[in-house]
Amino acid sequence: MPGLLRGVARTAVVAGTATAVSGRVQRRQAEKFAGRDAQIAADREQAYYDQQPAAAPPPPAAPAADPIQQLKDLADLKAQGVLTEEEFAAQKAKILASTG
Structure with a gap:
């Protein structure tokens, strides 16, 4: 029985360590991709505004009526x-x- 408990305990430790490592990897990837996605969104927004035509100048004032x-x-x-x-x-x- 002690050998069985030791095997179960070892499996639990290995599974817990794997879960912790996996969670850390997922967080790092999420942070990395979030930064990249934010940069892509900022670049697209800037490109959109760069494509917009400049504001039209106001029409010239009507000449004063005689x-x-x-x-x-x-x-x-x-x-x-x-x-x-x-x-x-x-x-x-x-x-x-x-x-x-």
Whole structure:
């Protein structure tokens, strides 16, 4: 019986050592692959952003409207009957206020 217990104990020690070594190897590999995977993800993300077109420049500002031309256009609308005298006067005041 002591020989049998010794064999069982030896098997348990060997199995426990193998399990510990296996676990350590798995952890090391997981750490190694996690670092590699993180680097690959970072490289892909950078490549994605490098392929994106640069932001388009803002459109040029519209040239300032000529107040004389605006008043002429306003007078034409009034002559066509599109604007009433009050609407014409209000718009004319806005145009003149924005120039001075």
